[in-house]
Amino acid sequence: DPMVMAMLVDKMQEACQHLDRLQVRISDTRSSVLVTGDLNAGKSTFVNAILNREVVPDDQQPCTALFCEVKSVDQNDGVEEVHAIRDPEAYRRDDPTTFERLSLAHLRTVVEDNEPGYEMLKIYCRDAHGKSDSLLHNGALDISLIDSPGLNIDSMKTMALFAQQEEIDVIVFVVNAENHFTLSGREFLRTAGKEKAYLFIVVNRFDQIRRKDRCKRDVLDQIRDISPRTYAEAEHLVHFVSARKTLLNGLARSPSPMARGAMLEPASEADLADFKHLERCLRQFILEKRARSKLAPAHVYLSHLLSDLRVLLAYNAQRSARALQRLDGQRSQNEARALQLAKLRETVLDRLDDTIADTAQRVADDAERHLNRFLDHLHHIPYDVTYHGMMYLWRYADDLYRAITMRMNGLAAHIQTEAIRLSSAASSVSTVVAPPSSVSSSATTLAHRDTLGAGNVPALPELLDRAALARMARGLLPGLGALAVGLVGYARSLVAPMGAGAAASHALVTAAKRPNPLARGAFGTLAFAGTLMLFYVVADFRRPLEQQLCRAVGTHLRRTGWVRRHADATGRRAARALRQGLWRFQSDFARIQAEEAVLATQWSRERDACQQRGQRITAMTTRVAEITEQLEAINLDT
Numbered sequence: 090d091p092m093v094m095a096m097l098v099d100k101m102q103e104a105c106q107h108l109d110r111l112q113v114r115i116s117d118t119r120s121s122v123l124v125t126g127d128l129n130a131g132k133s134t135f136v137n138a139i140l141n142r143e144v145v146p147d148d149q150q151p152c153t154a155l156f157c158e159v160k161s162v163d164q165n166d167g168v169e170e171v172h173a174i175r176d177p178e179a180y181r182r183d184d185p186t187t188f189e190r191l192s193l194a195h196l197r198t199v200v201e202d203n204e205p206g207y208e209m210l211k212i213y214c215r216d217a218h219g220k221s222d223s224l225l226h227n228g229a230l231d232i233s234l235i236d237s238p239g240l241n242i243d244s245m246k247t248m249a250l251f252a253q254q255e256e257i258d259v260i261v262f263v264v265n266a267e268n269h270f271t272l273s274g275r276e277f278l279r280t281a282g283k284e285k286a287y288l289f290i291v292v293n294r295f296d297q298i299r300r301k302d303r304c305k306r307d308v309l310d311q312i313r314d315i316s317p318r319t320y321a322e323a324e325h326l327v328h329f330v331s332a333r334k335t336l337l338n339g340l341a342r343s344p345s346p347m348a349r350g351a352m353l354e355p356a357s358e359a360d361l362a363d364f365k366h367l368e369r370c371l372r373q374f375i376l377e378k379r380a381r382s383k384l385a386p387a388h389v390y391l392s393h394l395l396s397d398l399r400v401l402l403a404y405n406a407q408r409s410a411r412a413l414q415r416l417d418g419q420r421s422q423n424e425a426r427a428l429q430l431a432k433l434r435e436t437v438l439d440r441l442d443d444t445i446a447d448t449a450q451r452v453a454d455d456a457e458r459h460l461n462r463f464l465d466h467l468h469h470i471p472y473d474v475t476y477h478g479m480m481y482l483w484r485y486a487d488d489l490y491r492a493i494t495m496r497m498n499g500l501a502a503h504i505q506t507e508a509i510r511l512s513s514a515a516s517s518v519s520t521v522v523a524p525p526s527s528v529s530s531s532a533t534t535l536a537h538r539d540t541l542g543a544g545n546v547p548a549l550p551e552l553l554d555r556a557a558l559a560r561m562a563r564g565l566l567p568g569l570g571a572l573a574v575g576l577v578g579y580a581r582s583l584v585a586p587m588g589a590g591a592a593a594s595h596a597l598v599t600a601a602k603r604p605n606p607l608a609r610g611a612f613g614t615l616a617f618a619g620t621l622m623l624f625y626v627v628a629d630f631r632r633p634l635e636q637q638l639c640r641a642v643g644t645h646l647r648r649t650g651w652v653r654r655h656a657d658a659t660g661r662r663a664a665r666a667l668r669q670g671l672w673r674f675q676s677d678f679a680r681i682q683a684e685e686a687v688l689a690t691q692w693s694r695e696r697d698a699c700q701q702r703g704q705r706i707t708a709m710t711t712r713v714a715e716i717t718e719q720l721e722a723i724n725l726d727t
Contacts, residue, residue, distance in 0.1 A: 453660030
């Protein structure tokens with residue numbers, strides 16, 4: 090997801106920047122102590138008590154409204170003064186243009202009113218303690234105390250305080266014993282505890298609490314929930330004191346206005362002892378346990394960062410493993426595909442011409458078989474032609490002629506279908522890697538309506554010439570002969586022959602008067618039989634006409650080589666159609682092979698990149714584990 094990637098990049102950049110800041114803080118001999126807490130918790134009073142002098146203005150009402158950083162006068166060439174800063178990032182101590190000099194006497198007015206709108210005050214002053222007990226400067230380490238506004242005094246200042254705590258070495262959180270931890274205080278401590286395992290907590294105004302045991306128990310229970318490590322070191326990190334009484338006790342001998350008449354009730358020995366214990370623990374926490382105060386934030390941050398890196402690397406390792414598994418699955422598919430293509434090349438492309446020739450020959454043989462079968466059964470094929478009698482014999486012959494040619498034309502569709510089927514079966518091998526190569530029906534059409542029909546059969550008068558008609562008329566001769574003999578014999582049996590002389594005439598008349606019934610009956614029967622034969626032949630004259638016409642058509646087509654010619658033409662057209670389809674498949678096959686080569690190269694690059702990514706993740710995981718082991722081996726308590 091691009092959004093997640095962008096967010097991770099931003100977080101990585103923030104982590105790198107924070108690590109740079111941690112490195113600067115660790116290498117710096119100075120330490121920053123942030124004194125913070127809720128509004129009117131006594132933060133400024135606590136700072137003055139630590140310094141054992143009045144430096145930061147304090148009051149019963151909220152007084153501090155901007156950050157005041159108290160530093161040793163040794164960091165300012167021994168001059169006590171205040172640097173009022175408008176832009177903290179641009180501040181340079183040796184550049185007077187980045188700040189305004191003020192005296193300590195005007196500090197209260199500036200802090201309470203801040204009319205010029207300063208963002209920060211750097212107060213250079215002397216510690217009232219001796220050098221050996223000084224918290225600001227002990228000859229080996231320079232410490233600055235930062236007095237901050239209350240957490241809930243202003244939302245913008247609170248946000249600025251949250252951001253600044255990352256650059257602080259030690260956080261001293263001042264709590265009002267009467268109010269305990271507020272919601273804003275809890276939120277701040279939880280945020281700071283993500284980096285700083287140990288927090289120094291001061292429960293101020295403890296002298297005003299009557300049931301001190303209950304107050305301690307409640308505060309410690311809250312600390313246990315907020316910062317478990319601080320709770321474990323509560324004896325040294327959690328202190329119940331009265332900063333005001335301690336400060337007034339230290340100033341009792343001075344002529345300051347704050348001391349005069351302000352000590353209504355003197356500090357008890359227990360109060361002073363508690364604050365002395367606080368000072369020793371804070372000095373030990375900052376000076377003697379500098380590893381804890383200076384290195385602990387870096388230690389905690391690195392621990393959290395390494396934990397996040399382990400989670401992120403584990404997630405990426407799983408994704409890389411799944412991607413590698415997916416690519417390995419694709420490899421088996423690619424290998425099967427390559428084997429299939431190689432087999433197809435061997436079985437089809439390398440024998441493409443043989444396949445086309447064999448298929449064309451099968452198409453031609455099949456067409457020849459169909460045409461020969463048609464000719465062999467030409468006179469057995471039923472033709473839908475009506476015979477209207479002898480008077481319409483020629484019309485019947487013409488209708489029969491057209492029916493035969495139409496049947497020949499109809500044979501073209503069947504031959505074409507068979508040719509397309511055989512050609513498509515041959516070209517179907519290409520469907521393994523490409524869409525089916527359709528064999529064009531127009532390329533295999535034999536145009537039978539022009540070449541199988543009337544164009545190859547002579548006209549009807551040529552087929553039924555005189556010789557053909559004479560052969561057909563031979564069937565009438567037996568009937569005509571019988572009819573003629575019968576009629577002549579019958580007539581002669583009725584009329585006597587003419588001769589000379591009276592005897593002859595008398596004998597003829599006498600014979601006529603005595604007729605021969607046997608001869609007359611025989612000739613009559615013969616004439617009747619001849620008549621029946623003629624009627625039968627004439628009534629069935631359509632059969633010899635069909636036989637003669639079909640015989641004439643078949644004889645003509647066989648003599649002219651019609652079957653072989655059109656079978657060869659069908660094979661050639663099928664070969665042309667198949668060649669077009671297979672050549673198209675050949676070009677598609679070459680394109681597919683090129684695409685497969687590109688995919689194989691891309692797959693190889695992706696797998697190499699995935700392997701390298703996995704190796705980098707493994708190396709980073711190992712390195713993170715090594716750093717974690719080294720980090721855990723560091724004991725900040727020794």
